[in-house]
Amino acid sequence: MKLRKIKDLSIKIKLVVLIVFCLCLPFLILGTLWYEKSSDVIENNAIHSNQQLVSQVSNQLDSYFADLERSTFPLIINPLIQQFMEIDHSDQYQLFKVTQQIEKELLPNILFGRSDISGFSIISNSGVATTYGGNLARERNKKYMSDLTDSESYKNMGINVIDSVPMLTVTRKFRDTLTYQTKGMLITDLYVNEIAKIAETVKLGNAGYVWVIDSNGRIVYHPDKHKLGQDAPPAYLDNINRHYVEGFFSEKIDGQENLVVFHKSALNNWIMVSEVPIHELIVNLIGMRNMTIWIGSLLMLFVLIVVSGFSLQLTRSLSNIQRLMKKAESGDLTVKAPEHRQDEIGALNRSFNKMVSEIRRLIEVVHTSKLKEKEMEIKQRESALQAMQSQINPHFLYNTLEIINSYAILEGVLPISHMATSLASIFRYSVGYANQEVTLKEEITHVSTYFSIQKERYRYFIADITLDDTLLTQVQAVRLMIQPMIENAFIHGYEKHKLKPEYIGISDEITNDCYILRITDKGKGMPSDQMEKYNSHFLEEFIVSNEEAAEPSFHRIGLLNVHHRLRLTFGAPYGLYIEKSDKDGTIIAITLPYKMDKEDEHVYSSHS
Structure with missing residues (x-):
């Protein structure tokens, strides 16, 4: 479990842990051990050096007394x-x-x-x-x-x-x-004075000195003249008597640790004593040690800064590529990593950019193929419509309707005459190309003819068209755009629920950059989930399956078909949107392109 937790840590934390435990901690431990060991070695070397000096002075003193003994020997004999x-x-x-x-x-x-x-x-x-x-x-x-x-x-x-x-x-x-x-x-x-000269040949720092004790424990020489002839301190004599010839010990005087080194003469048992503060004795060596520590610490700090800087740069680069990957995951394929580096990070960034570019290209290819697929589907529907339209010979149909109209007039049956002429107009308009651009006036004229036939069928049906006729010629539309909406209202709004059609209204609204045409009925409408499904497809860009496209339609020309034809002809944001559909009726809004002229600004203001 612990190993797994360590593996789960971020690279930045892992690098920090490695630097601390593999670089800083070993250096600290080794530095501490080296400091203590070097301090002991420095002190031992100082003691050894001091012992040699004291021994040399003691030997000089022995030589002095031996020479004195030799010089007095002639007197004896x-x-x-x-x-x-x-x-x-x-x-x-x-x-x-x-x-x-x-x-x-x-x-x-x-x-x-x-x-x-x-x-x-x-x-x-x-x-x-x-x-x-x-x-x-x-x-x-x-x-x-x-x-x-x-x-x-x-x-x-x-x-x-x-x-x-x-x-x-x-x-x-x-x-x-x-x-x-x-x-x-x-x-x-x-x-x-002669003994003082011998004792003072050794210089022990600034505060160190040498003094001499005779075999009776009295001070023979001391820099402090007042101590001459006095007994040596008992603490000194106790430490000296523990050794045979030479040795050392430390003595604290006035809060200062002094190193005491002594050597006992074999000639007369005199004791040469050197006394020097420890810190002064090893001050130069300590300075060298401290300088070494400082140099090592600075080198360590330099290495730490370099390694930390490199680690920070590495983790920052990885964090940046991770951030860009998250953006790419959320759908932003415009991200781009910096490519100026020539190391592995730079190669990784370039590979990431190539990957994102390739994904973006593939999405565009898929999107284009979907558009082509949907366009082919619409063309197939149009071909089916045209095939249905071509099944009837237009000239034969028009001649037949004209004969029926003539007989109706001769017999005095005007409704039949009116319906025949209206049907002929509808057929003439319908046999045109489905994606042909027309003015909204032409579409309204065609729908008015359609309404005239439905009024003959339904006596109490009301067709309420409240439009500004002066603007209809300036609004662009496509052929057979409104009739499918009206047909859906008759079939799905009324007849499907066994209701007689009673009302269909057509109104408009003008904005700064578009024209909105609303078709309203008072039928039972459609379920809310179906309305939301239609509206979600209306907001998408032609991505719709065959099953979703198979909705109630007039001769296979339904809501989605009309919406897609508008989008193919005029582009976004033009098309359909269901504003309302419930038990009280349905309102479908058709957004059409419209560019207001200066002369129409007054009309727009009064209409608003």
């Missing part, structure tokens, strides 16, 4: 340092002498070119200490000695503020070259 470690703190001379030698001979070589080192402090286990390029803080040094475990020989001690300047302190144990026992400690104070 140098004999002067070993000698310094053995000095008793009470031997001030020996302490001064060895200290002077270290400061002049050893430390300058180590500090040469190292602007990052603020100063050195060397402290022995016995409490003897010397400082080069910095201030010695014995309390700090004692604390460092206690913080170093036996297994640790090199350690970053974090940030200390010395003379209002943040310093990074690195400690290293001195061991005896023979016994490997700890003899003292080397304390190196470093400017934080």
Whole structure:
């Protein structure tokens, strides 16, 4: 049932459904999947790239501390340092002498070119200490000695503020070259600026930055100077401690989602942390993605417009040909489809025009053949009438009627004489050609003669002819046009109902372009359906069957015969029409051609 309903849809709706479900919906689904996938890929690539940068910075920092460790290694094995470690703190001379030698001979070589080192402090286990390029803080040094475990020989001690300047302190144990026992400690104070230079080699957008956490969880470097030496946020440390070496997580700060990437140094367990807003990190990639989406959407819109325009043009052409077909179905065969197109629609339109033209031609052929058929039928009837008329020798008939008239006069029987002369006049008029054009005056004269004979038969019969004699010669008619109407009135109006003919009237009416002659009787008339049947045939153009033509007639010349002869002679709208036919009588109107002259306008006005 659903498949049948889909098949019943119009082509326009089917095209819309196809475009939506086969073009728009797949594009929307694929676009959504691609958008999500591309967002994940962009974010992962950004994270991976950021991890590589942070790892490189962390490696640079490790290299820096490894180089610092290598540069201080000569101090550990140098004999002067070993000698310094053995000095008793009470031997001030020996302490001064060895200290002077270290400061002049050893430390300058180590500090040469190292602007990052603020100063050195060397402290022995016995409490003897010397400082080069910095201030010695014995309390700090004692604390460092206690913080170093036996297994640790090199350690970053974090940030200390010395003379209002943040310093990074690195400690290293001195061991005896023979016994490997700890003899003292080397304390190196470093400017934080060098670490800042390393951390700032990476530029993470406009708002991104790098900071460093030492192994104790304190901030060694941060762009915000106020955070130096403070403990790192617990949330950061918790996320970092879940990973072994490196990783990433997101942290929401001031309503903004930040991507945090970290890398833990294998050398000193320091943690390099990068922090950058996610939207800024992937803003360029998102711009490229969005541009791709816009380009794809515009292409999709263009394809949609092109396909929709083509579909609309196609359905509009089909709707137009469907509309023309409906007009042709209703009988309008003058329709014509446009033929300028050269595609299949144009070929369909041309085929439709040829079909309509052929149908119109065939209808005209059928109509012409019907006209010829009806004309032949009328001619056959006329031939039959003429054959009937020719059965009697006119000269013999006229001579016989003249003899009867002479005897009637001699015997003094005037009615017989009158009837004989009237009958002779009727026969003379009847033997003429049936379609011969005559004036209405000639027809009225013939009918008056016919009435004179009927008055001899019916004493109380009244023939009422009220016509304007001055116009009768200007009205065109055909021979034997009125007599069949009068004969039908006698036979079917009166005699068929066993009534004696009492009245037949002939009157006229003049209009601007025609003359109407009315024949009225007071018989019983005809059934209404028969009257409607006659009138429908009177309005048609000669399309009538043989059965319908076989109606009551005078010598086979009936109403339809008279109507068709008028139409053949004068054309439409001339002919017969039954205005009334009921138990009170019948009125038949005959429309005849009449062209009013200027001299007749006054007559027409007075008649109206």
